[in-house]
Amino acid sequence: MKRYLLRHPGVARLGVILLMLIGWEIAARWFIDPMFISPPSRVLMALGSVFATPNVPAALRLTFFELAVAFALAVIIGVVLGLAVGLSKFGNKTFMPIVLLLYGIPQITILPIFILYFGIGPAAKIAFGVTHGMFPIIMAVVAGVQNIKPILLTSARSMGASNWQILRHVVYPNMIPSLFSGMRLGMTGVLLGVLLAELYVSTGGIGYFTSMFTQNFDPTKLLGLVGILAAMAIALNELVRRGETHFARWRD
Amino acid sequence: MTQAATNTAISVRNVSHSFGEADEARHVKALLDTSLDVTRGELLCLIGPSGCGKSTLLNVMGGLIAPTTGTVMVGDKPVHGPMPNDIAFIFQENALFPWSTIHENMILGMSFQGVPKAERADRAQRALEAVGLDEFAGHYPSQLSGGMRQRAALARALSLETNILLMDEPFGALDEQTRMVLGEDLSVLLSRSKKTIVFVTHSLGEAVFLADRVAVFSARPGTIKEIITVDEPHPRKSAFMTSARFHQQRDQLYDLLHDEIRKSMAQSGKPKRAYEDQSSRAGPAA
Amino acid sequence: MTAQSGARRKWLDRYGSRLVQVAFVAAILLLWHLATTRWGVNKILLPSPLSVWQQFVDVIRKGEFLADLQITLMELAVAFVVATVSGTVVGYVISRSPYLIKVFEPLFAGIYSIPIILFLPLYVLFFGLGPASKIALGITMSFFPVVLSTIAGFGNVDRVLVTAAKSMGASDWQLFRHVLVPAALPVVLSGLRMGFTIALLSIIGSETIASLAGLGHRIVNLAENMDMARMFAYIVFVIIIAVFLNTAVSALDARGKRQR
Structure with missing residues (x-):
C-alpha cells in the first residue's frame, strides 16, 4: 500500500482531496451552524435544484457567453497591439512602459465606470473581462517576437529570406508558444474581470443569485452555484492549457 | 581578368571592423586591416585566440556584417549583403528552426533561397542521405543529439548547392569524440564536392586534420599573422591523425598561437604567483 | 551616413x-x-479633468480618505503577513521531499487556476460584510503564489551547490542559511511580490463588491450617489496608492535579490 502510494503521487493527491472533503463533511454536519456552510454531499444533491431555480441556467449561459466573447476579443486586441508594440524597437521602447503602467493599475477601481458607460448588461462585463485579459496577451506577444534567438534570424537572412518570409517563417512560429502561455494568463484575467463584474452587479445575472442566496442564508445553493462556475472556469483553463501544450510541443 | 583572379573564390581586401561607435564604452576593434584570398575548392581554417575576430571575418565574407572599412569580393561580385546563391552558412549554435522538423527545415531553407518547389523534396532527401540522417527527417531538432543536429545543419547547407560553405565553429559545442568522427565525415564529403570552405575553429587538431591551409590570427584587434599549408589529400583518414607529420604541423601551429593566446588572456587578468600550501599535511613529507 | x-x-x-x-x-x-x-x-459620464483635480485636492486637504485608507491597509497587512508566513512554511516543508512536491504542487497549481474571487460570496456569508471576509479572501488568493514559488525556489536548488557545500563540511543550518536560502530567494521573493499585488487587488475588489468601509467601498458609494468628479478623484488616489505600494514592494524585491 505504502509502496503503491509512493509510486503513484497522483493517487495520493486524490487521497488528500478526499480527506479534505471528508473533513469538510464532518465539520459541516456536526460542528458548524448550517446557516453558514453545508456539507459537500448535500451540495452535490442540491445541484439539480440550483439548475431548477428560475433564470439560473440563463444566467450561467450568459456568463459563459460573456467569457467566450471577452476572451476572443482579448486575444484579437492583444495580438494586434502586441505586434504593433513588439515588432519595432522604437514601438517597444516607447509604448511598453505605458502598457506596463496600465497593466499595473488595479482595474477593479474603475469597475463602477465600466458599469456607468456600458450599463449593467453583458457589455460592461465583456469590456471588463477584455481589459483584464488583453494585457498578459500583449506582453506575451511582445516577448514572443522579441525573444528570438539572433542566430535564427541571421541564419534565415544568410539563406536569402525576405522580410516577409522572416516574419512568416521565423518570427511568427517563434511567437506561438509564448502567445499560448499569454492566452492562459489572459483566460485567468478574463475570468477574473467577468466574474468580478458579475458579482458586482447584484441586480441581474450571477451576482443577483449569489447575493440572494447569501441573504437567504442558503449555503447549499450558494456552494452549488459557485461550484458550477468554478467547474466552468476549470474547463476553460484546461482548454487553453491543452492548446498551449499542443502548439509548444517542439520545445524541449 | 587574370588567372589568379579566376582561381580566387573569395578575396578580402584591407578589411577592418569595429563594434559600437567610436565614442562608446563598448567600442571594440575586432578586426584590423586584414587581407586574404580563398582559393577555389580549398578548405581554409581560421584559427586564433577567442575574441580575435575570426568569426567576424567569416561574417564579413558572407555579407552578414558590413565591415567598417575594406572590401570583399565573391568571384567578381562585391559583397554587400547575404549571397544565398553563392554562400551557405553553418553556425556554432544550433541554428535549425526548432518548430520545424528536419525535413521542414531543409524545405524552408530552400524556399528562402528560391529553389523551385518541385526540386525541394528531392534535394532534401539527397542531402540527408549524404549526412546519414534520412531516417530522421520527421524528427524535431530537440529530439536529436548535438552531433545529429549539426549534421542536419550541414545537410541544410548542402541542399542549397552553393559553391561556398562558411562554417563558424560548427563542432564547437560537441564533445571531442563526436567532433573527430564528424571531421572525418566532412573530409570525405568535401573530397567529392569541390566546394570552397572557410572553417573557423579553436581546435588545433581539427584545423590540421581538415584544412588545406590554416590562417593563424593574432590577439585582438585581430589580423592574419601567418598562413601554413597542410599538404595531405582529401579524404583524410584517421591514420593521418596519428602520423608524425600531423603532430609536427600541430606543434608548429601551437607555437604560433601560444604567444597570441597568452596576450589575449593577459587582457583579462593573469596569475601573480604560485600558491603555497601551508597546511600541516604538507609538513611531514618535507 | x-x-x-x-x-x-x-x-x-x-x-x-x-x-x-x-x-x-x-x-x-x-x-x-x-x-x-x-x-x-455629459458631466455625469465624464467630469472635466479640472473638476477632478479640484476634488482630488479637496480629498487630500480634508484628510477624509484617512479612515478608509487605514481599513484597507490594515486588511492588506494582515492578509499579506498571514499568507506569507503560511505560504513559505508550508512551501518549505513540501519542498524538502520530491514526493510531497509531486503530490501537492499540481494540487495547489490547480486551485490557483480557479478564479478564487468566486469564493467571495461564501466568505461574505461566513465572515460577514466587515474586514474579516476581505482578509480571508486576501489570504486565500495570495497564499497560492507564495506557496508555489516557495516550492519552486527551494525545490530547484542546484544539486551541485548542495554537494559542494556538504563536501566542505557545511552543517544543516549552514546549508540552509548559506546555500538553500540564497539560492531560493529570487524565486521566493518574486512569489511574495506577486502575492502582495494579488492581495491588494482582492482586498480592493471585495471592498468594491460587498463591504461597509474601505477605499473600494468609498468609490462604489460615490458612484451610487453619482458624485462623479469625486469618484474619479478617489480612483486616481487609489491608483497612486496602489502604484506606490507595488513599486515599493518591487524595490524591496530587487534589493533582496541583490543582497542575498
Whole structure:
C-alpha cells in the first residue's frame, strides 16, 4: 500500500482531496451552524435544484457567453497591439512602459465606470473581462517576437529570406508558444474581470443569485452555484492549457 | 581578368571592423586591416585566440556584417549583403528552426533561397542521405543529439548547392569524440564536392586534420599573422591523425598561437604567483 | 551616413521615446479636456479633468480618505503577513521531499487556476460584510503564489551547490542559511511580490463588491450617489496608492535579490 502510494503521487493527491472533503463533511454536519456552510454531499444533491431555480441556467449561459466573447476579443486586441508594440524597437521602447503602467493599475477601481458607460448588461462585463485579459496577451506577444534567438534570424537572412518570409517563417512560429502561455494568463484575467463584474452587479445575472442566496442564508445553493462556475472556469483553463501544450510541443 | 583572379573564390581586401561607435564604452576593434584570398575548392581554417575576430571575418565574407572599412569580393561580385546563391552558412549554435522538423527545415531553407518547389523534396532527401540522417527527417531538432543536429545543419547547407560553405565553429559545442568522427565525415564529403570552405575553429587538431591551409590570427584587434599549408589529400583518414607529420604541423601551429593566446588572456587578468600550501599535511613529507 | 545625421539619430534614439510618451499622455489629457468643455460630453459620464483635480485636492486637504485608507491597509497587512508566513512554511516543508512536491504542487497549481474571487460570496456569508471576509479572501488568493514559488525556489536548488557545500563540511543550518536560502530567494521573493499585488487587488475588489468601509467601498458609494468628479478623484488616489505600494514592494524585491 505504502509502496503503491509512493509510486503513484497522483493517487495520493486524490487521497488528500478526499480527506479534505471528508473533513469538510464532518465539520459541516456536526460542528458548524448550517446557516453558514453545508456539507459537500448535500451540495452535490442540491445541484439539480440550483439548475431548477428560475433564470439560473440563463444566467450561467450568459456568463459563459460573456467569457467566450471577452476572451476572443482579448486575444484579437492583444495580438494586434502586441505586434504593433513588439515588432519595432522604437514601438517597444516607447509604448511598453505605458502598457506596463496600465497593466499595473488595479482595474477593479474603475469597475463602477465600466458599469456607468456600458450599463449593467453583458457589455460592461465583456469590456471588463477584455481589459483584464488583453494585457498578459500583449506582453506575451511582445516577448514572443522579441525573444528570438539572433542566430535564427541571421541564419534565415544568410539563406536569402525576405522580410516577409522572416516574419512568416521565423518570427511568427517563434511567437506561438509564448502567445499560448499569454492566452492562459489572459483566460485567468478574463475570468477574473467577468466574474468580478458579475458579482458586482447584484441586480441581474450571477451576482443577483449569489447575493440572494447569501441573504437567504442558503449555503447549499450558494456552494452549488459557485461550484458550477468554478467547474466552468476549470474547463476553460484546461482548454487553453491543452492548446498551449499542443502548439509548444517542439520545445524541449 | 587574370588567372589568379579566376582561381580566387573569395578575396578580402584591407578589411577592418569595429563594434559600437567610436565614442562608446563598448567600442571594440575586432578586426584590423586584414587581407586574404580563398582559393577555389580549398578548405581554409581560421584559427586564433577567442575574441580575435575570426568569426567576424567569416561574417564579413558572407555579407552578414558590413565591415567598417575594406572590401570583399565573391568571384567578381562585391559583397554587400547575404549571397544565398553563392554562400551557405553553418553556425556554432544550433541554428535549425526548432518548430520545424528536419525535413521542414531543409524545405524552408530552400524556399528562402528560391529553389523551385518541385526540386525541394528531392534535394532534401539527397542531402540527408549524404549526412546519414534520412531516417530522421520527421524528427524535431530537440529530439536529436548535438552531433545529429549539426549534421542536419550541414545537410541544410548542402541542399542549397552553393559553391561556398562558411562554417563558424560548427563542432564547437560537441564533445571531442563526436567532433573527430564528424571531421572525418566532412573530409570525405568535401573530397567529392569541390566546394570552397572557410572553417573557423579553436581546435588545433581539427584545423590540421581538415584544412588545406590554416590562417593563424593574432590577439585582438585581430589580423592574419601567418598562413601554413597542410599538404595531405582529401579524404583524410584517421591514420593521418596519428602520423608524425600531423603532430609536427600541430606543434608548429601551437607555437604560433601560444604567444597570441597568452596576450589575449593577459587582457583579462593573469596569475601573480604560485600558491603555497601551508597546511600541516604538507609538513611531514618535507 | 554623415556625422550630423548620425548624431541626430542618436538623439532620437535617446529622447524620441520619452518625447512620444509625454505627447501620448498630454494628448489624452487634452482630449479629455476638450471632450468635457467643447464637445459637450455629459458631466455625469465624464467630469472635466479640472473638476477632478479640484476634488482630488479637496480629498487630500480634508484628510477624509484617512479612515478608509487605514481599513484597507490594515486588511492588506494582515492578509499579506498571514499568507506569507503560511505560504513559505508550508512551501518549505513540501519542498524538502520530491514526493510531497509531486503530490501537492499540481494540487495547489490547480486551485490557483480557479478564479478564487468566486469564493467571495461564501466568505461574505461566513465572515460577514466587515474586514474579516476581505482578509480571508486576501489570504486565500495570495497564499497560492507564495506557496508555489516557495516550492519552486527551494525545490530547484542546484544539486551541485548542495554537494559542494556538504563536501566542505557545511552543517544543516549552514546549508540552509548559506546555500538553500540564497539560492531560493529570487524565486521566493518574486512569489511574495506577486502575492502582495494579488492581495491588494482582492482586498480592493471585495471592498468594491460587498463591504461597509474601505477605499473600494468609498468609490462604489460615490458612484451610487453619482458624485462623479469625486469618484474619479478617489480612483486616481487609489491608483497612486496602489502604484506606490507595488513599486515599493518591487524595490524591496530587487534589493533582496541583490543582497542575498
